Amino acid sequence: MDRMNHLESEITELRQLLNVKEKELNSLRKELIQQYQTNVIQQTDNQHQQFEMQMNKSLYGDQLPKWAIERYSRQILLSDIGVKGQEKICTAKVLVVGAGGLGCPAAMYLAGAGVGEIGIVDYDTVELTNIHRQILHGECDQNMSKAESAAQSLRSINSRITVTPYSVQLSPTNAIEIISKYDIVLDCTDNVPTRYLLNDACLTTKKPLISGSALKMEGQLTIYGYRAENNPNEKDSAYRSPCYRCVFPTPPAADAVGSCSSNGVCGPVTGIIGSLQALEAIKCIVGHTHEQMLAGRLLLFDGDDSTFGIARLRPRSEQCAVCSDQPTITRLIDYEVFCKAQANEKDLDLNILPSHSRMSALELAQKLSSVKNHDARHLLVDVRNEAEFNMCRIDGAVNRPMDRLQGKKFQELLDEVRDYEQVTFVCRRGNDSQVVAKKVLDVIGEGHVNRVNDLNGGLHAWAKYVDANFPVY
Known part of the structure; x- marks a missing residue:
């Protein structure tokens, strides 16, 4: 019995000594690492800056830092993206207009892909009716700004990117200022006046416009105003895709345009189109040519029978009021007056009857x-x-x-x-x-x-x- 007690006491002492030695070893390791880091930093000013950037958030251009390679490895493995493509993604700036059924999945996949800066524009607040399809918002976000709610969710997906919410309604007075800060614009709205506004503003700032729409069980997607001159991979640098006005010179009658609140929409349909908008944005960022993207082509999705179709759009119009060589519209206008329709879905109180x-x-x-x-x-x-x-x-x-x-x-x-x-x-x-x-x-x-x-x-x-x-x- 005494022998057993003595052994237990010795084991306890050895464990305590082991803990002390392990702490000493860890402390020594830290000192060696710090000394090594100090030596590396002191080699040259250039190496010092490079080290600091890698140890912090980002180093893009010549190489990707360790965290980026680990995080984005599955898409870096794609020959269509690779290291160079990922570097472009990490420095890209994309503006998503509309944090709804299209904007939520689009922004989510852009954030996941590592797009360096994402802007979110939406004037509205989160309602319970939104949540079945607007997947960046939850029940706890009701009455919160959609732009702010989406931004919070995106930051939780990827803390390495910059997300800027704009809780405003895009208008002729602020569109150019906001859009000019970004490389690509995603039209995730659902009304005609804003589509014309985005088209004209993107043409003015020479930004490609990836335009999606979804209603009921159907969706559409295309790229307006794409310029081959900005892509060194293009063989024909003079190519320019048609703009929204080339396809629709005059707006449709207000009563001929449906909305999700009036006609309904199936959530997964918006998810499909929004995801494809993100895909087209990534392809545009990494340098795909217009033949590989939906420039000059309209994708049609029918959720009833789960089929996709492609319609070729008419070429850029030489008589287009905005993108022709002799445009008749050279500044942003009042698009609600032009379209005779509202630019938002807020309740409209008509006064027809006495x-x-x-x-x-x-x-x-x-x-x-x-x-x-x-x-x-x-x-x-x-x-x-x-x-x-x-x-x-x-x-x-x-x-x-x-x-x-x-x-x-x-x-x-x-x-x-x-x-x-x-x-x-x-x-x-x-x-x-x-x-x-x-x-x-x-x-x-x-x-x-x-x-x-x-x-x-x-x-x-x-x-x-x-x-x-x-x-x-």
Whole structure:
């Protein structure tokens, strides 16, 4: 027993001595490393600067530092990228306009690839309806600036890059200043005025514009304003791809352009197009030629049958108002006036009907509750599409989708209106309901004019003032 206790005591002492010796050894190692580093630094001023850059964030140009080789090794292994390509990626500056369904995946892959500086432009804040497709934002980011939220997420993906958020709406007054700081611009917006603005601003600053769009189950992608003169790998240095105005000289009618908030969009579709935008940006950075990129070609994706197609765009127009040799537009203009449309998706409050033809949500609730059999006396017409109507509706409403109210369908609606003492048109925000009500009032007999109105503020107002459990989307 004594022998056992003695051995245990000796082992304890040896362990303590071992710990002391290990600490001495580690201390000696640190001293030797520091001495070695000091010797290296003192060799020459140039070596000193090089060492400091490698020990800190970056050294690009002649070689990649150890951390960059380790981090980006899987793409450096690609012959299309290699060390030289990665050096270009790490010094590149890319501006992503729109931190939504397209901008989020695009920016995420650019950050992962090591793009040296990424700018994010978005005036909007994060909403719950965004999160199903805008993957840089989470539930905890609601009501936060999208640009700031995206920037935080990108920094968490790659702390080695610079991310600059711009929580502003891009406009003719700030576009040139912002865009001129970057090498490539990604159009990840969803409205026509901003597309024309980006096109003209990128042409002015001679930046390639990688333009994507997604709606419902479909997506498109191309590169506008690409200049071969900036790429030494190009055989034809005179080549220039068409710009947005070459393809669309005049803007489409405002009511012919859909939006995600009105028509819906499948999240993975935006992910596919946004990822491809990042791919085109990387190819452009590393020096692919225009034949290898989507310059002068339009990629079409159909999510319904998961197919891709390519359409060749018309060449750059010699009569283009902006990119021709004799442009007629030489400065940025008011693009909302030019396109007769908004440059954002914020709720637009139309004022088509006079105030006496509009009913508040509380007034409608009182009328519906005071009518025992309002099917016979009060007709509530919901003009949203069938999918929206099936999603949520006011009890007793009938669905007459606005986009079907032509010809025979509209005549049937007029006959229906004449059979009721009161008719109230309803939509999501109180805009489409005014359009339909005005169309009815323009042709209905004078005896029915005072019987037709719409719900002011639409179902959003109903949810706010009458039924807090009614879904807002």
